[in-house]
Amino acid sequence: xxxxxxxxxxxxxxxxxxxxxxxxxxxxxxxxxxxxRREQIFACAQKLFALRPYEEVSATDIAAAAxxxxxxxxxxxxxxxxxxxxxxxxxxxxSEVAVATLxxxxxxxxxxxxVTWFLDTLEHTGGTWLALGSGGMGRDPDLERILVEAExxxxxxxxxxxxxxxxxxxxxxxxxxxRVYAQLARSGAREWLLRKTLSRRQVHxxxxxxxxxxxxxxxxxxxxxxxxxxxxx
Amino acid sequence: xxxxxxxxxxxxxxxxxxxxxxxxxxxxxxxxxxxxRREQIFACAQKLFALRPYEEVSATDIAAAAxxxxxxxxxxxxxxxxxxxxxxxxxxxxSEVAVATLxxxxxxxxxxxxVTWFLDTLEHTGGTWLALGSGGMGRDPDLERILVEAExxxxxxxxxxxxxxxxxxxxxxxxxxxRVYAQLARSGAREWLLRKTLSRRQVHxxxxxxxxxxxxxxxxxxxxxxxxxxxxx
DNA sequence: AGAATTATTGACATCATGTCAATAGACCGT
DNA sequence: ACGGTCTATTGACATGATGTCAATAATTCT
Numbered sequence: 001x002x003x004x005x006x007x008x009x010x011x012x013x014x015x016x017x018x019x020x021x022x023x024x025x026x027x028x029x030x031x032x033x034x035x036x037r038r039e040q041i042f043a044c045a046q047k048l049f050a051l052r053p054y055e056e057v058s059a060t061d062i063a064a065a066a067x068x069x070x071x072x073x074x075x076x077x078x079x080x081x082x083x084x085x086x087x088x089x090x091x092x093x094x095s096e097v098a099v100a101t102l103x104x105x106x107x108x109x110x111x112x113x114x115v116t117w118f119l120d121t122l123e124h125t126g127g128t129w130l131a132l133g134s135g136g137m138g139r140d141p142d143l144e145r146i147l148v149e150a151e152x153x154x155x156x157x158x159x160x161x162x163x164x165x166x167x168x169x170x171x172x173x174x175x176x177x178x179r180v181y182a183q184l185a186r187s188g189a190r191e192w193l194l195r196k197t198l199s200r201r202q203v204h205x206x207x208x209x210x211x212x213x214x215x216x217x218x219x220x221x222x223x224x225x226x227x228x229x230x231x232x233x
Numbered sequence: 234x235x236x237x238x239x240x241x242x243x244x245x246x247x248x249x250x251x252x253x254x255x256x257x258x259x260x261x262x263x264x265x266x267x268x269x270r271r272e273q274i275f276a277c278a279q280k281l282f283a284l285r286p287y288e289e290v291s292a293t294d295i296a297a298a299a300x301x302x303x304x305x306x307x308x309x310x311x312x313x314x315x316x317x318x319x320x321x322x323x324x325x326x327x328s329e330v331a332v333a334t335l336x337x338x339x340x341x342x343x344x345x346x347x348v349t350w351f352l353d354t355l356e357h358t359g360g361t362w363l364a365l366g367s368g369g370m371g372r373d374p375d376l377e378r379i380l381v382e383a384e385x386x387x388x389x390x391x392x393x394x395x396x397x398x399x400x401x402x403x404x405x406x407x408x409x410x411x412r413v414y415a416q417l418a419r420s421g422a423r424e425w426l427l428r429k430t431l432s433r434r435q436v437h438x439x440x441x442x443x444x445x446x447x448x449x450x451x452x453x454x455x456x457x458x459x460x461x462x463x464x465x466x
Numbered sequence: 467a468g469a470a471t472t473a474t475t476g477a478c479a480t481c482a483t484g485t486c487a488a489t490a491g492a493c494c495g496t
Numbered sequence: 497a498c499g500g501t502c503t504a505t506t507g508a509c510a511t512g513a514t515g516t517c518a519a520t521a522a523t524t525c526t
Contacts (some may be wrong), residue, residue, distance in 0.1 A: 031473055031522050036241060053287060053373045058513060069475045074515055140286045177439060183420035184443075187413045197409035206451045207284035210417075213446040216437045264491045264504055291482060302506045307484055468526090475520070482513080484522085489506070 030067075038076045041066045045073075046087050050128055056082060085142060091128045092150035107211060109164070112163050115208045119200060122189050130190050155179050162215055174219055181214055271309045275298045278306075279320050283361055287317060317374060318344075322363045325383035340395070341445060348441045349395050352433060355422050363423050375396055388412050395448055414447055 014059035020083055032040070044065040048057045060079050061072040104110075122129070154176040159165055164174055192203040265273070277298040281290045292313050296303040310316035337343075355362070388411040392398055397407055418440055425436040 022389065029474065029520095030523060034473075037473075048441065059515090062511075070514085071516080072478070073476060075474080079515070080513090105249070173431060173435065176424045176428070179434075180417060180420045180424055180439065184413060184417040187416035191413055193411045202410075202451075202454070205454050206447065207445055209260065209450050210443055212447055213442055217442050218435075221435075221438050245516060262489095262491060262505065267504075270504075292484090293482075303483085304485080304507070308505080312484070314484090470525075471518100471523080473509105473522075475518105477518095478516085480514085480516105485509085485511105487506105487508095489504100491501085491504075491521085494501075496500100 002014060006175055009119070022163065034076070035166075037068075037072070041068065041073055041076060042083070042086065046082050046090070049087050050131075073124075085146060088143065089146050089150070091149055093153055107215065108208075110161060110163075111208045111211050111215075115204055115211070116159065118207075119192075119204060122193060123200075127193065130186065130194055151182055154182055158182070163217065166217070170219075171216060177214060177218055181211060265311070270301075270305070274301065274306055274309060275316070275319065277321070278310060282317060282320050285365075321376065322379050322383070325380055326386055340448065343394060344398075344441045344444050344448070345437075347391070348437055348444070351418065351440075352422070353426075353435060355426060356433075360426065361380075363419065363427055366367050372409065384412055384415055389413055391415070397442075397448070403452075410447060410451055414444060417443060 022043070022187070041062065045057075048061055048065060051057075058179050059073050060070050062080075062083070063073050065074075073083065076085065081104045154174075154177055158181075159174065164178075188203045188207050191198045192200060198206070275294065278290075278295045281294055281298060284290075292306050293303050295313075295316070296306050299306075306316065308315070310319065385408075388408055389409050391414075392407065397411075421431070421436045421440050424431045425433060431439070
């Protein structure tokens with residue numbers, strides 16, 4: 001439109017010149033199995049996206065880091081966005097080990113154990129997860145869906161640990177409250193690990209106290225007269 | 234480089250052809266004062282950024298919406314990013330009216346009033362503010378700074394309302410806890426207004442209860458033995 | 467070995483962004 | 497009114513990023 005360059009449209013495609021010269025030393029092409037290559041590119045992308053924000057990482061950068069032609073990135077992941085979403089999806093779930101192994105003690109004890117486990121996990125696997133809920137660039141529907149989905153997993157496990165699992169009634173609302181709490185947990189962890197304004201003990205107190213309060217007060221408060229309709233028994 | 238179009242490079246700059254033809258009806262150029270024009274462009278950008286995510290809004294779109302050449306956007310805001318940051322900065326602060334007019338009753342009462350005011354404000358000024366903390370695109374240092382700064386404002390006012398203002402000691406840590414709480418508040422409001430999973434009453438209960446718990450339990454818990462050093466009295 | 471398969475490449479075409487000289491509105495003094 | 501000055505505004509670059517696709521070369525199979 002703007003530039004009328006158009007050129008020989010009938011010619012199929014001019015053959016790549018390949019001209020520059022020989023490539024330094026290494027073997028010129030390393031041919032891998034699709035799975036391997038995909039994973040390799042993915043790893044590089046993960047590293048780069050953790051380093052600087054989305055739009056400052058070019059597909060060229062990723063390809064270069066993987067030692068690969070840029071086109072290959074698109075070949076495996078469609079587009080940069082798709083690749084990014086996969087990276088996020090992987091990093092947005094907190095590892096799901098050892099939730100079944102919770103004590104059967106009082107609510108307070110179970111909460112303490114959960115919080116301890118949560119903080120332990122974070123202390124090791126560290127920052128990537130924390131960064132997610134933070135900066136609010138353009139809220140993206142797909143991205144948000146991924147994040148919400150991951151949050152739902154955590155919430156489900158949290159409810160199980162709290163013994164709030166199978167109550168059909170206010171289920172959806174309890175879930176919502178746990179989701180809200182999850183934001184608090186994330187934010188608290190951020191103050192601890194990223195900004196370093198709170199000690200671990202303080203965060204622990206904050207999180208467990210708050211969770212106890214919610215489970216004890218807010219959750220029961222919605223069971224008697226829950227929805228807009230559906231009167232009390 | 235790629236396309237050898239180049240053309241007469243010695244000529245200073247080929248004069249704009251201006252060719253197409255006369256422009257429909259309106260006056261061709263509307264010359265405004267810089268302030269007016271700036272504001273107008275800003276308004277259009279705000280509208281568009283509220284509608285779709287950052288990178289799906291092109292500078293061309295903004296310019297078109299404002300009925301202006303794309304170059305003018307850059308002239309006034311430097312680059313698209315700068316414009317976006319300004320939009321965010323404006324929308325990231327919750328209006329600061331009427332915090333001074335808080336009752337002097339019990340803590341519980343003051344909290345209820347604060348939460349009520351908060352929810353009222355949100356109910357009117359609505360969604361833009363809520364969307365901010367949500368999607369986590371590339372966490373961006375500048376953007377994050379703006380968000381944190383705005384959050385600090387809210388936190389400051391919140392502390393004032395809670396009567397936690399001038400305690401020199403754990404000040405920074407109290408602030409951190411309030412910041413954490415602010416995330417909970419935002420998240421709760423989101424469940425109410427955006428996802429519609431909780432009623433206003435439920436959110437109110439959740440927020441006020443949690444805040445009460447924090448102010449009553451978590452905050453005092455850090456004053457006796459606050460930092461890593463500084464032993465108990 | 468040679469044929470067949472397919473992972474990989476590199477060159478487009480398109481689009482977005484930022485820059486800047488040139489242009490044309492508006493305002494002024496005369 | 498009129499010409500001159502100021503500057504808001506434009507449009508054409510230059511650059512870089514993205515996605516597509518036929519051509520190429522590294523494997524595997526026979």
